[in-house]
Amino acid sequence: MMFVHTDTKSPTSPLRALSVLVFLLLLIHLCTGQSLIGSSQPIVATRGDDITLPCRLDPAEDVTDLTVEWTRPDLDPRFVHVRRSGQELVSKKHPWFSERTSLFINELKHGNISLKLSRVELSDQGTYTCFIPGKEKLSSVQLFVGKFIYNVYFTTSED
Template sequence: MPRLKEELSFKPLLSSFNTVVFHTVVFLHLTQPCAGQSQVVVGPSQPIVVTAGDDIILPCQIEPAVDASVMTVEWTRPDLNPRFVHVWRDGVELENKKHPSYNGRTSVFVNKLRCGDISLNLSKVRLSDSGKYRCFIPTLGRESTVELVVGE
């Protein structure tokens, strides 16, 4: 009979231990949702339409979200030379890489990069900005294309 009492006395301890282990596993899973998953770069499936002179956001997102602030993010237009519209590398924009027609008109949302949002902000849109834009993350080898249609 004493053995039964000893076993019963361990039940609350075992229950507490199981609860701690369960909460630890759930916490680790929630804080590292991307572990073992491969990322994709996602943009809109439909063209983005804007009026010349307006500002526009070309959406692009890494899913599942990862911190892109430490990655290289390239926005390009294959029909241009140089093809770069915006390059983010090592926490800064590389102005000297971009096509001159985009100088001072592009940016990424630095505070949103940590959440995988690599969207491009394009200001004072011109008719000549119409075309297909490529959003590319070299370290992931992933890309998406966004088509911009500019009207008068």
């Protein structure tokens, strides 16, 4: 003898429907959450240039009171620029970057944490990471540095 279940109710329960709804809400949140946007292309500089390494929070949010870190993982100490509680922490910085880095303070309220690097040196070449620890967001940008070579053309005159 064979028994066949003929219940006409849907096989989904209210708990399953709630689980699907929670999953969809989390997926939407993850897809529309904030991210740090840097540069998809490397930044190219010449020795002596002042350059900007781009990094911004999208969608924009005031980061004035948040901790912002710029690092270069291949250095020890790795910090290029650190800002906490509205102050730059100069003592945390790698000595190579002393008095050569700054943030655009008036732009922090718009989520812009781009780093200005002054008087670029050949040793500045590398991968830089901007990071907001309180939001667990990071982005990286590559910097290439070249020497500026003057092209000098000599002409001779024949008598």
